[in-house]
Amino acid sequence: MIPNTDPITMIAALVTVFGVAAVVWLLVAGGLRESPWACLCLAAANALLGGSFVLHDLPSLGGGALQAWWSDALGLAAFALVRIAVPLVAERRPPWRLSALAVVVVSTLATQWAEGGISIGQKALLYGTMGVMSLLAGRDAFLLLRARGLRARLSVLLVTPLLVLGLLLLARPLEAFLAPGQTGDLNGGSGFNIVWLWSALVIALALNGTLAFLLLLKLMLEIQRLTQRDPLTDAMNRRALSEAMDAEHERQRRGHRYGLVLLDMDRFKQLNDTLGHAAGDAALQTLVSVVQPCLREVDLLGRLGGEEFCALLPDTDIAGAALVAERMRVLLAAQSFAWNGQSWALTASFGIAESSPDDPSAAEVLRRADQALYRAKGQGRNVVQAVELESPAPST
Numbered sequence: 516m517i518p519n520t521d522p523i524t525m526i527a528a529l530v531t532v533f534g535v536a537a538v539v540w541l542l543v544a545g546g547l548r549e550s551p552w553a554c555l556c557l558a559a560a561n562a563l564l565g566g567s568f569v570l571h572d573l574p575s576l577g578g579g580a581l582q583a584w585w586s587d588a589l590g591l592a593a594f595a596l597v598r599i600a601v602p603l604v605a606e607r608r609p610p611w612r613l614s615a616l617a618v619v620v621v622s623t624l625a626t627q628w629a630e631g632g633i634s635i636g637q638k639a640l641l642y643g644t645m646g647v648m649s650l651l652a653g654r655d656a657f658l659l660l661r662a663r664g665l666r667a668r669l670s671v672l673l674v675t676p677l678l679v680l681g682l683l684l685l686a687r688p689l690e691a692f693l694a695p696g697q698t699g700d701l702n703g704g705s706g707f708n709i710v711w712l713w714s715a716l717v718i719a720l721a722l723n724g725t726l727a728f729l730l731l732l733k734l735m736l737e738i739q740r741l742t743q744r745d746p747l748t749d750a751m752n753r754r755a756l757s758e759a760m761d762a763e764h765e766r767q768r769r770g771h772r773y774g775l776v777l778l779d780m781d782r783f784k785q786l787n788d789t790l791g792h793a794a795g796d797a798a799l800q801t802l803v804s805v806v807q808p809c810l811r812e813v814d815l816l817g818r819l820g821g822e823e824f825c826a827l828l829p830d831t832d833i834a835g836a837a838l839v840a841e842r843m844r845v846l847l848a849a850q851s852f853a854w855n856g857q858s859w860a861l862t863a864s865f866g867i868a869e870s871s872p873d874d875p876s877a878a879e880v881l882r883r884a885d886q887a888l889y890r891a892k893g894q895g896r897n898v899v900q901a902v903e904l905e906s907p908a909p910s911t
């Protein structure tokens with residue numbers, strides 16, 4: 516049951532919520548330094564929404580159509596900012612031109628009407644645009660959450676405040692059209708207005724919560740990336756790859772063999788000494804960009820340290836690993852690498868191994884691949900080598 520509250524009290528509560536949220540977003544923008552533009556947009560959106568309600572309710576301004584129009588225009592600009600903020604959280608280009616155009620066009624058209632009194636058409640245009648912007652922000656947030664790997668149901672749940680708010684905004688002109696003159700202004704204490712204000716209050720809180728969650732999710736994924744990725748090459752780091760190898764070794768108990776391709780850049784120290792450390796870093800990035808496309812989506816590439824990398828190939832035998840390694844070797848040797856006008860032939864040596872049910876752990880498979888790599892280096896580098904599994908001793 517919705518309590519029968521005085522609309523002025525409800526509006527005061529809404530203004531307080533928007534005011535507090537604006538301050539919190541400002542503090543987050545300044546203190547966290549994460550997605551500052553998105554946070555500033557959200558601070559401004561909350562401030563504008565609060566301002567919109569204050570303007571709506573301040574009798575000292577004399578009321579009238581123009582004051583009401585200003586109040587709605589601030590609300591419109593606030594929704595444009597929410598629409599812009601969602602892609603900004605994901606560091607994507609926001610549709611700011613379209614949103615600004617919508618604000619300018621709709622405000623201009625609405626001013627014309629405001630001069631002759633607020634019409635149902637004006638309401639439909641203003642609230643309709645706000646509602647559509649809220650729905651579009653909800654859609655963008657949904658796509659963002661899905662792209663970050665969240666399940667569809669959870670994503671829908673999280674963006675529900677934006678969608679409900681969109682529908683709530685669309686309900687106002689519809690209600691004005693269905694019952695003209697019945698409810699009119701928000702200050703009127705009609706049942707519809709009270710329900711609308713209560714819903715707006717709850718959704719204002721939920722909306723800010725959703726947007727804060729988007730930011731938190733981004734931070735969590737960033738932390739996860741930092742703990743699992745090598746910062747220079749963006750390949751997996753040694754610990755993450757080793758965990759993936761252990762998991763794959765477990766899967767082997769259910770009959771899934773896997774292959775390893777261990778690769779080590781040739782004469783990397785010489786490259787560093789001749790062209791400099793920065794050139795060495797660029798060469799490592801080039802190596803990853805060349806070998807990564809040789810892998811399937813299920814394969815994983817990790818940097819074990821220095822100029823040594825390892826590719827984990829699930830459901831792959833030694834022949835498959837040899838094919839992948841040879842493709843990598845040929846592509847890398849064909850890659851032209853130059854630093855400050857000086858070209859350098861990039862090559863790598865490869866050691867491959869296939870898991871066996873007799874291997875006690877993934878470390879044993881890696882040890883064989885390392886043996887093979889050592890052999891490849893001994894054979895003059897830029898070659899692929901394998902170490903055959905030792906066949907069990909014949910029983911006597």
Ligand SMILES: Nc1nc2c(ncn2[C@@H]2O[C@H](COP(=O)(O)OP(=O)(O)OP(=O)(O)O)[C@@H](O)[C@H]2O)c(=O)[nH]1
Nearest residue numbers: 779780781782783784785787792795796821822892
């Ligand atoms: N630029 C750069 N150099 C690194 C990095 N990590 C390790 N190194 C350097 O990589 C070099 C590795 O040298 P070595 O282990 O002798 O290997 P190599 O010169 O490639 O010799 P071979 O493997 O036998 O062909 C060392 O000079 C390290 O300082 C890095 O992240 N960036």
